[in-house]
Amino acid sequence: MRALFRRISYWFRARREAAALREEIEFHRSMTQAQMERDGFTPDEARFAARRQMGNVAIASEDASAVWIWPWLQSVRQDAAYALRSLWRQPGFTLVSLSVLGIAIGLNTGLFTVVAGAAFRPMSGLTDPSRVVTVSSVNVLGRGGLLGLSFPEYQSLTSAATSFEGLAAARPLSVRLEEGPVGRSISAYLVTANYFDVLGVRMELGRGFQPGEDRRGSAQAVAVLAYQVWKSRYGADPTIVGRQIRVNNIPFTVVGIASRQFVGPEGSPNRIWLPISMLPLLRPNDPFATTMLDRPQDCCVTVTGRLTPAATRDSARAEVQVLSTRFRSSVGMTEHSLAIGGTQFLSGRRGGGEALAILGVLSLGLTLVLLIACANVGNLLLARAAARVNEIGVRLSLGAGRARIVRQLLTEGFVLAIGASVVGLFLSMWLPPLVLSVVAGTARPFDISLDGWVLVYALAVAVLSCLAFALAPALHATKCDIATALKHDAAMLQSRFPLRSTLLAVQVAVSVVLLTSAALLLRGVAQARLLDPGFAMDGVAVATIDVPEESYDVARRRAFVTETTTELKRAGIVRFGFASNEPLGNETSMTGMRLQGESPAQARTVEFINVSPGYFDALSIPIVAGRDFIDADEGRSVVIVNQTMARRYWPGDTAVGQVFFGGGNRQLMQIVGVVADAHVASMEEIEPVLFLPPGDMSQRVPRLLFSTDEPSTSATIAAIVERVDGRARVDVTPLRDRFENWLGDLRLAPLVASAIGVFALGVAVVGMLGVFSYIVRQRTREIGIRMALGAGAGDVLRLVLASSSRAVLAGLAVGGLGGFAASQVLRSSLYGLSPLDPIAYGGVLLLLALAACLASYIPARRALRIDPVRALRYE
């Protein structure tokens, strides 16, 4: 082992060591010379004799230093140098292979950084993150999703659990941070005082919370700002610590700035931390907020803990499970099972599983791309190897072992792969942040920087792809028997070359699959644009009204809506209505319902929206039976249903007048009207929808929808709303914009798919190019003879194309089948487009035909220029 270490350290000091050795041997020589002079030789004779006795100093020192360097290592270096030289001599080949492999590896590594960041890397900015865990309850209803715990349950755990150095609780809350007269919405995290200590978050400035500062009735309200907030809103002013800020009109003293690395679980840089005890004060009119800290039934807070060195996740889970069961039985609740997880972005998050599945599908796609790239470069290498059949034959005949030559060819592949992975690493440094900023804006929910694992991954991909693309050609090239190779009758070798055709077929197939998927998705978006939402999109706008929430309770909200309605009518505006959820807002509220005669166990959940009279008119949704709501309906148990619902439960136009149990299955409700189906919540498939009278319109001021027949309506409405409450702010968006936004989001997937598909096609074109050039090179003599015998240009072209048409056709067929299979998976994103859409398939076919023509054009031109006389002498 120590010898190995000495060898390696020698390897690093090789140059110096060699010089030392030469000096030593030179010293030896001069001593010998001096000795001879003393023995009576003349100086010249002595020098001559000494040198002769010594032999060559260089050889002696080389012999001596050979002790150190494994001959093996040296030969590897030789191979690498040889590979570099030969790659350098063929810059076209090198450039193409490097970019193709580099992009493929870059895409894979980029995806890996995202997966590593989202699924494996703990939250950034923590000290000793491996011991920081989340404690959550398993949500039985939510398909195994995780929920937080109630605050009282958290308190019972934190007072009794011994597995943790500390347990902290947090709850997100949207608050308004006042700056002068205007307030801006910002996301706050309401936390227990030990939060920063448990997570081990360093403070950039000032301090974190101190024990007792989260006690209710604590003398001073304190706040910690996120680094980005401090920087962007307060210009990184260090005197901010100790100053007061106003949050929801309550003064808080800033005591610290959190470290720059810590952005919290959502990664939003726009954040402040406040003591959790402030929740009732921040939301005085929210009955939930005022009581949730005391009610064990209410959900919930996120619980994070730091394990003691003695505890493991399993032991901690066992302990909190016992404590939780004891607590819940003491307050008369059934037990639930708890889970301990890490702080990784996807761990325990709702939809985390699906996100991983999507990432999995994506990585499968990118692996396909890498496969294409490898097949392609393999093909080019094969062409090169065939061109070098002579050289290889000579070397084999001179006694080189086959293994030695395979190794040398593999080294060339490896050098290429290493170069490509360097290209890929640069790409993966630059691409994921770009994609993430498109998808998530400024938030950085997880760290996507390169680390050792990513480097290891890139290296592994490089090695594997090197084996994938270089091993087969290397084995193939050395398989030829010496006599054939030396006779230079390479055509013999070429005649049976199924490997090359297989590679070509694979890449054609893979690019067909990717391109058909992309084409179908693109066509799906075009189809989505044609979708009829079922309501008027043009000439309708939605107004979002922002009011200071802490001064709006249910009664105030209702009064605000009534007053605004009166004022609007007085101003002569008639086509407007309020709704709890806006169209295309992608928000749905669900309620339970059952028909008369059904038991409560048969109840189902349906979507519902609270709407005011005039809503259907403003959106031009026709009422097909019965009537619209009237003002007098407020407080009565009447509903309007959509046609889908009417058809499903009361077939045959009998819905109006029917009664059923709604509103959590308890209340008898009567249907007063049926409206046409419309995509009031999202553009997904239409589900049964209940429309209810305004009621208390959920937790916020409802959206105001109005018809903008008059261009001045928006301004008038804003003015009226602000007259009703001077603090209210109105934001008007045309519904068409909402639709376009939705389309824009929709376009992302097909754009990404097309980018990958086009890249794959480019790779396939280059691959075909390689194959066709190879054929021309292989059959130069044959083409020459044919032309000498009178073959025309068409015959030659046919010869070149025909030689691999079977491979291309096979690839097309397999790819078409694969594309059809993929289209079944994509069906839900096609918006009614047939998975066999002729335009998509035809387009891809045309594109590939064009690509094949392009790829055969260049080598075919070369073939046509072959001079028969020279070709015959080609030997």
Add this chain to the structure above:
Amino acid sequence: MGKDVPPDLLPGTLDLLILKTLLRGPMHGYGIAQHLKTVSEDVLQVGESSLYPALQRLLLSGCVKGEWGASENNRRARFYTLTAAGRKRLSAEREEFDRLILAIHKVLATS
């Protein structure tokens, strides 16, 4: 002139001779060669082409270590010193060598 250590010298013997020589104290390559020549009364003439690879081998196995110093005629030379590992190896190989010589002797003495 300049006969090398006979090639049929038992393998490893040169290492043993060098180690034994270094037992006297630090010495440079030329000194070692001279010492071997003198002591063996010109029978063992070790050339650089076998001496220096042997020295590098010993450096590699950690039996000797080299330090630069001034030679008797004030030139820079690398002086080799026996390490603890070298001493151990010397005594082990010495025993082995003695056993071998004895064995050879016995074979030759038996008629």
